[in-house]
Amino acid sequence: MDDRLKKSLVSSNGIKIFEPMDKKYNLTFKDVGGLDALKKEANIKIIQPFKNPELFKKFNKTAGGGILMYGPPGCGKSYFARAIAGECGAKFYNVTIEDILDMYVGESEKNIKTLFDTVRANRPAIVFIDEIDALGRKRELLRNSSLTTTINAFLAQMDGVESDNENILIIGATNAPWDVDSAFKRTGRFDRTFFIPPPDQSARVEIFKLNLQNLPIDSLDYYQLALESNGFSGADIKGVVERVSEMVIESILENKNDQKITQEHLLQIIKDTKKTTKEWFGMAKNVVEYANSNGFYDDLKEYLSSSTATKRKLGFL
Numbered sequence: 001m002d003d004r005l006k007k008s009l010v011s012s013n014g015i016k017i018f019e020p021m022d023k024k025y026n027l028t029f030k031d032v033g034g035l036d037a038l039k040k041e042a043n044i045k046i047i048q049p050f051k052n053p054e055l056f057k058k059f060n061k062t063a064g065g066g067i068l069m070y071g072p073p074g075c076g077k078s079y080f081a082r083a084i085a086g087e088c089g090a091k092f093y094n095v096t097i098e099d100i101l102d103m104y105v106g107e108s109e110k111n112i113k114t115l116f117d118t119v120r121a122n123r124p125a126i127v128f129i130d131e132i133d134a135l136g137r138k139r140e141l142l143r144n145s146s147l148t149t150t151i152n153a154f155l156a157q158m159d160g161v162e163s164d165n166e167n168i169l170i171i172g173a174t175n176a177p178w179d180v181d182s183a184f185k186r187t188g189r190f191d192r193t194f195f196i197p198p199p200d201q202s203a204r205v206e207i208f209k210l211n212l213q214n215l216p217i218d219s220l221d222y223y224q225l226a227l228e229s230n231g232f233s234g235a236d237i238k239g240v241v242e243r244v245s246e247m248v249i250e251s252i253l254e255n256k257n258d259q260k261i262t263q264e265h266l267l268q269i270i271k272d273t274k275k276t277t278k279e280w281f282g283m284a285k286n287v288v289e290y291a292n293s294n295g296f297y298d299d300l301k302e303y304l305s306s307s308t309a310t311k312r313k314l315g316f317l
Contacts, residue, residue, distance in 0.1 A: 018114065
């Protein structure tokens, strides 16, 4: 098994075993382009309590807790979570909903207990749960009422009377924070939020460089590529490079001559690529305008109001 994907196994007696990602694949903030304000916020709220526990204990602050990361799909929520783990020097557990939920009665609750028992025995630890909305969906949206028991078991592990989660950070990621039940957002649970926006221009430059490294390329103007791909997610940029590569390979096979990826190739595909973030921001705009009375989406609101590109496309403010 690839160590990078190592997360959970099932032992011979049917008990799920959760294992951390191999530390040699750890990231740090140096590996994350852009997001400077978010890095600063994460440093003071998350990383420093892990690095300077005695200082924070003087003010009754401890490391750990719960964070809800949200934003458009493909913008690097799991990547940023891995970088936080690297900065903290903590073990990183990458957990999917499939690792937790089970079709048999009582098994999901057993998996949750096993997960928390494991990370408590291996702290400091960071648990990253992608698509947390599938577990923490609003009660009125649940199709399976039996999931309520699983939800209650998870929340009890997070902030129950007997739950000792010091030096354990639970990060939930979602593309649809508006579908997450309010019970998950209470104090002691996912009570802190990080909005992960699409990469800014400098980050897009780095993402293009990363995806094009080791490929046969002509002289490229990465800054122009970043400018023309405004609003693209990291996944969108990766898709652009993959489509260009396929186009060049096809041309080489047809014309029987060697070719490289050029600026013109990339600009052509960028022009023909639909931003996957556009639909998400259309929905997010409505949420900010009509469902933000508690200030939960203030960071998203600030992003929308400060982004001239977003205001122009969505007519916000």
